Amino acid sequence: MDTDLELLARLREGDEEAFVTLVTRYQHPMLRLARSYVPSRAVAEEAVQDTWMGVVKGIERFEGRSTFKTWLFRILVNRARTAGSREQRHAPLEPQRAVDPIRFDTNGQWADPVDRWAEDSENHLEAAAWGPVLQSGLEDLPARQRQVVVLRDVEGLSSDEVCAVLEISAGNQRILLHRGRTRLREILEAQIAKA
Amino acid sequence: MLSLRRRDIVCQEAVELVTDYLEGTLSRRSRRRFEAHLRACPNCSAYLEQIRMTIDLAGTIEPEDLSPEARADLTELYRRWRSE
Numbered sequence: 001m002d003t004d005l006e007l008l009a010r011l012r013e014g015d016e017e018a019f020v021t022l023v024t025r026y027q028h029p030m031l032r033l034a035r036s037y038v039p040s041r042a043v044a045e046e047a048v049q050d051t052w053m054g055v056v057k058g059i060e061r062f063e064g065r066s067t068f069k070t071w072l073f074r075i076l077v078n079r080a081r082t083a084g085s086r087e088q089r090h091a092p093l094e095p096q097r098a099v100d101p102i103r104f105d106t107n108g109q110w111a112d113p114v115d116r117w118a119e120d121s122e123n124h125l126e127a128a129a130w131g132p133v134l135q136s137g138l139e140d141l142p143a144r145q146r147q148v149v150v151l152r153d154v155e156g157l158s159s160d161e162v163c164a165v166l167e168i169s170a171g172n173q174r175i176l177l178h179r180g181r182t183r184l185r186e187i188l189e190a191q192i193a194k195a
Numbered sequence: 196m197l198s199l200r201r202r203d204i205v206c207q208e209a210v211e212l213v214t215d216y217l218e219g220t221l222s223r224r225s226r227r228r229f230e231a232h233l234r235a236c237p238n239c240s241a242y243l244e245q246i247r248m249t250i251d252l253a254g255t256i257e258p259e260d261l262s263p264e265a266r267a268d269l270t271e272l273y274r275r276w277r278s279e
Contacts, residue, residue, distance in 0.1 A: 019273050020266060027265070028258040052269065056276045098210045099242075108205030114241040117248050130252050138256075153253035159218065178214035185249040 004068040012059055023052065026069070029155055030076050036143040036150075037080035047080040054079070066164065070157060073165045093175055098182040115192070130188070137187035145180035152177055204232050209239045213246050 002021065010018035030051065034044035054075050055062075062071055105111045138146055138154075147166055151157045157165065163173050204212075209232050215221045216229055233240050 014277060016270060016273060020270060023269050024261045024266070025258070027261055049269075049272065053272070053276050056273060057279075098213065099207070101207070104205075104207045108207035110206050110238040114238040114245070116241050117245050131256060134252055134256055138253075149253065153250050154256050156254065174214060174218055174220065177218075178211075181214060181246060181249055182210075184253065185245050188249055188252070189245070 005064075008059070008062065008068055011056075019056070022055075026072060029150065030072070032138070032150055033073065033147060034076060034080040034083075036146050037077070038084035043083050044080070047076065047083045050079045051076040066161065069155065070161045070165060073151065073155075073157075077165055077167075093172065096179055098178065100186075115189075117192070130191075133188065133191050134184070137184050140187065141180050141183055145176050145183065148173060148176040149180035149184065153181070204228055206232075206236060206239050209233070209236070210242055213243055216243075217246070217250075 002018075004022070004025075007018040007022050011022065027048065030048045031041075031044055034047045035041065038044050038047060051072065055072065062068065066074075103111060138150065141149065148162055148168075151162045151165060152159065159170065159173055159177075162168075163170055166173070168176075209229060212221060212225065212229050216226065221229060233243065
């Protein structure tokens with residue numbers, strides 16, 4: 001698979017195929033991210049399209065100081081923020097538990113054993129089978145948690161990169177990541193219990 | 196020997212430290228206490244393992260393929276942007 005940088009070099013030469021490959025690679029992650037800022041899918045699609053236009057026209061401005069992906073997501077977040085600019089002023093983060101308090105006894109210890117999800121147990125997690133569950137689980141996360149989890153765990157950005165893309169502090173990044181991951185875990189757990 | 200030291204953490208506290216632990220942002224002392232708790236607590240070990248698998252699974256989400264229409268639209272836009 002061509003790296004982003006190879007594709008970018010070809011894009012500078014005006015290579016249409018390189019453009020299509022990049023779009024194929026990032027269109028859905030970008031839509032998912034944009035969707036967490038704006039009220040409708042149509043507006044999200046516009047923000048994504050604007051972003052691609054910015055890339056094509058502004059490609060000379062990419063200096064390689066960040067990865068292409070981080071640069072791309074930053075442009076997108078800027079456009080999506082503008083588009084969704086009835087900007088939900090960020091409420092301070094309310095406390096939220098990682099695990100439902102009902103799961104602990106009065107001493108703060110687990111009331112019931114925690115299941116192992118190990119490879120060889122009957123709770124074995126088959127990556128392919130979990131795709132749809134994870135997708136809908138992500139949709140259910142509050143927008144800011146979803147942004148962080150998507151960028152960190154789905155797209156594999158570092159915490160510094162996520163802070164740069166979303167313009168949030170390292171502390172808030174961690175809080176949102178913690179909540180998002182623990183919420184996703186709960187969703188998987190509920191699915192396993194049903195299976 | 197087995198009496199709870201004042202600084203020991205309980206499960207309900209341990210689960211709140213998982214992300215900081217994985218991010219490597221716990222103080223050295225907190226990390227030691229957390230790891231000591233894990234060694235003694237199969238439930239919290241299992242919980243940490245579940246979080247790790249959640250992260251791994253999130254990393255397996257594949258982007259869907261682009262529809263041929265979307266691809267054609269974007270190609271056309273590309274040509275327009277280039278010519279502007």
